[in-house]
Amino acid sequence: MFEKLDHDRLRANCSLDILNFTTTEEVLPLEGLMGQDRAVQSLAFGLRIKDEGYNIYIMGLTGTGRNSYTMSIVKELAEKQLTPDDWCYVYDFEHPDQPLAISFRRGEGTVFKETMGALIETLKTELPQAFDSDEFKTLRHKVIQGFQQQSINLMARIEQVAKDNQLLFKPTGKGYVTIPLVNSQPATEAVVAGLDASAMQKITERVNKFNYDAEDIFEEIRAHETEAQERMVKLEHNTALSVLGPLIKTLQSRFGDNNTALAYFEALQSDILKHIKNFWTEEEVSPSPLAALQQGSKEPWDTKYKVNLFVDNKDTKGAPVVREPNAVYYNLMGMIEMQHNMGVLTTDFTKIKAGAIHRANGGFLILEAEDLFSNALSWKGLKRALKHRISRIENVPAASTVITGLKPAGIPLNLKVLIIGSYEIYRLLFQLEEDFKKLFKVKVDFETEMNRKEEYVYKMAAFISKHCQDKGLRHFTRDAVCEVVEYSSRLAENQQKLSTRFNDIVELLSEANVWADIAGVTVIDSAHVEKALEQKRYRSDKYEQKIHELIEEGTYLISTDGHEVGQINGLAVYNLGDYSFGRPSRITVNTFAGKSGVINIEKEAQMSGRLHNKGVHILSGYLGKMFAQKFPLTLTATLCFEQSYDGIDGDSASSTELYALLSSLADIPLDQGIAVTGSVNQKGEIQPIGGVNEKIEGFFRVAKRKGLSGKQGVLIPHTNVKNLMLDNEVVAAVAEGKFHVWSASTIEQGIELLTGVPAGTPDAAGHYPPGTVFHEVATKLHTYYADSLKDQNK
Template sequence: GITLIYSKDGEPLSPEDFDNLSPDEKETIAKSREILQGKLRETIRAVRETEKNTQALVEELDQKCAMNAVGHELESLFEEFGAYPKVTGYLEALKKDVLEKIDKFRADGREGAPFPLPFLPHSDGVGDTIKRYRVNLLVNNKELSHAPLVIESNPTYHNIVGRIEYRAQYGAFFTDFSAIKAGAFHRANGGALVLNARELLLNPFAYEGMKRILKDQVIRMEEIGEQYRMIATSTLRPEPIAASAKVILMGTPWIFYLLQQYDEDFRKLFKVKGEFAQEMEDTDENRLSYAILVASQCEREGLLPFCSDAVAYVIEEGMRLAEHQKKLDTQFLDLCDLVRESGHWAKKAGKKAVDAEDVKKAQKELKFRNDYHEQYIGSMIKDGSILIDVEGSEVGQLNGLSVYDMGDYAFGKPSRVTARVFLGKEGVVNIEREAELGGHTHNKGVLILQGFFGARYAQRTPLTFGASICFEQSYGGVDGDSASSTELYALISAITDIPLRQDLAVTGSVNQLGQIQSIGGVNLKIEGFYNTCKMKGLTGKQGVVIPASNAQNLMLDEEVVKAVSEGLFHIYTVSTVDEGLEILTGMKAGEPN
């Protein structure tokens, strides 16, 4: 500021000298002081006005200089994105912000004052200012020539919705717009997003987050933790982005039906249902697809090429897995494993290509690794621990056929089914049911026997008898109705005291009309009884009785086919109970009077 000092004859006066002046001199000095102070005020006001105007001119000049430096870049952006109001709005805001913060772009080498708290993040000068205007490109589909297709294998909430990342520094967390990361919905916007339904449901908040995006048609990045904090914290809140992605959920029918039953939004959001068939027709086109599958796997995994006979054997294995002579299996996991292992054995043998023998070798080795339980049960049958007869005839006793499913391996083995009758009114007693070892389907099959007996033999006189049916030496659960015909034959044999052939095994379900119905696992059952007969000695009379409708499902092992063609083993097909009784007893079934 300016300080005024009293003077006389050009010499400053001290306070004592001023007090010694006469009143007239003091009055003259005071008047001069007032006049001088007024002129000083006017002068200072003029100087400040000049400084203000000069500062405005300097700022205007700075802005002009800045615009001369970058204005043409902004103008080109305005021209390129003129059709996008949000982009041009952002560019206008950017231009305004740059001009308001022009001083921060000066790089004159001067350093600011030391930062008072060195452990906290501090400004990097011009570089830190430039970061403010960088573009955080979330998704770049420039190289795509089609709509995006995104497969998210780990559908967590943040992976599908996006996230805001934080930097930890000395116990504090910091973030900015450059830490916003895109989710699967951002990458799939305008295209399709494929998610595994089970994985989606297992991840907390992911399923609800997906539904919210589909219902609102916008992608909102929200921090999950905010829902559980007592106090809301200040953080970034990105603007919602319009969503137009199609979501494809992959899962099992069980998950589909659960969601459809218990989630009211599911049917509203997912309108199209597509199911993958477990089998397809055996056509030339589909056989070619099998060959392409084998070739593509060999190319992808660097396997040896397959000869035509090897591909033919793989196609035959596809028919076997489908259990149908005119269909091919479409669950390719087992087939791909077979192709991979066949390639291994061919390479180990030093071959240049995989042939049918290598495929057979792979099947043999796979069986060897997994057939422990089959061999163990077979050894118990051989040493008599499990009672199975493959010769002779017995009353009320017959060989049934069962499939043991170990999850990764299944095999068939015979089981002895017995029936006993006695005086009483109990009717047919299912011992498996009474022991709580029978499944619902098995119990249903036994009840059907009662309906058949009533319709066939009790039209004039009520049947009064007691009978029991049992799977001998069965200590685990029994389910399925494929043994209902076996139980019926054993029961009729016990009632009539007519023996049944023990060199035959029977499978097939029966209805109340006495018709034999198809069953599953027919190949495994036939092969299981064949192996048992082979172990005990083939007589040339042994065989199996199967439903006639299962003839189309026969895809048997080469050894079994050879034994049948040579007359060492037999396969009989029946359509009715009477046909089966004729084969098992050697007697023609009678007609009701």
């Protein structure tokens, strides 16, 4: 038997007895997160386990606290952990295209960079001074003078050898020449040209003898020249070292426990000594425009002595927590920047930029799944880094048209990655991405609802207290808290549940505070909460009101009284994003002789979804079970959602369609004042549907506009009674007998309510008693079958 519901079953009111306070100002603010025990424990486990691959995927609906709670608990844990090292990139003097990575204790990266900068600036000042000092000049002059004196003595010996061979050894602008002497006089070209062959032979012999006799002296000159150069280099080296040495030792003492830095200091000292002249000679500036362009495209000679402070943790307290809202490849994995210099793209190790993965190294990285997985390169880069536990900076072809020649040293990774996303993304990744299973072994699933126990009702008051305290809102009275609790159950669509969509609840608290402010009161009571809900709906229900106007004026054909055969009011929910509402739709069925079965007109017009198609097919299954056990089901029925110009999907109207089909077959009219919702299975059992509150309220508002007669109402599945959290206006109308809500568990119960005629129970022979709906249906179907046999015999 169908059941008529009393008004007190249409909404679970909150009891004031469990709220032992006047306002939430007296309630201790909530600590932690309520109703998410599974998620809280899972997240705590995932954050504490250090084994490889135990990164975390956090899923749940937006507004359940997954973002705010995750951020707060991660920060709380991070504050108790050690701060990781700083990282710097420096020039590799042996391999210039492979910058070195050096780690330093927190804050020492900045010290290292500043110390290196000060070192180079000091050298630029003190080295020129050292080379310009009187001591250096004296020593340099001594080396030069000694070489010059030796050169003079050796040149005198060469001149004597030349003289002994009747030759003149003479300096010119291009070096030295040997001139033969004829009659003790230097021979001119004309004299040489006039000599006979015998005289020329003698001159050649003298020149050869001179070259042979002077060879040792020339070797001695070259040896003295080399010695002088070596002494000059050594002098410059020692002079530079007198300035550089103490500075390097200071660095070695300051960073003595860093072996990588110590090795770098040795290489640094060697390179500075090798290129010492850069510090005390100025580069010539060419007046040529082309030369100036070429010179401008070169990087400054001292760039290689700079320090790239890649990751700076000096201001980080505890482990870093980095949330990257835009996880494109370079934001996540870092990059090597390029620079336009005189029309040329250039780069160097100082332009290596850290990504979120480097800033979070040693701590926690939080990413949004949709942002991450919409960038294929980002996911590939992240999983490669997590698998190998090292991050390498590189510009990839797909993300940049510029490929650099730099290959910076990789940086070891030790971090926990948390991805916040949807159920759908998690399911797809787990099924299709093999590496995801290995890298994200912890799943944190945030609930959408919690039990409406006294404990959680009081925690809701504590949550309101905390929010009012944090945001400076007025506090809520007990009545107002009850309204919020009931709104939470409405969001959960369950009288025994509370919603964990705290974002929606927070919006209600803020809006109620505004209406209390307008009223000029110091606390928020139930009237302000109701006003907030009313105005929230008013701001969004324009489309709903337009539909009601069209129904009222007769443009949309909806009857709320009278009786019709094969016609019924179905109910659907329209979702506009921030607002959803129910609206009635006229469903009609025509039945006649034929063998086409139940024809879904929406499907024929390609306006029906898969679930709706399934629901319509179930109708044939039910008819076959109930009426075609002794003869084949022979009929044609057309089923249509009238004035439907959008697609239809879902099976929540399948019971409604079946009632209209039975009415048409039995020629028994249905009450047009009763709208129906509920899906049905082949056994005739009414199954629960979603949006039951919106559907009832939608039909109530239409009936109210057309005039409440005290006979209208909605028939719902019995299994949906627990989901009722109806608007106070609807509850009041039911209490006054102006509107009704019925529930049914079977088609038999529903058809009796809609027709006022018993459904009928078959006897042992399978026959339904006369005067019942099913008797009339069976009779009509047998007639169709008998007529089909006559047609066959013809």
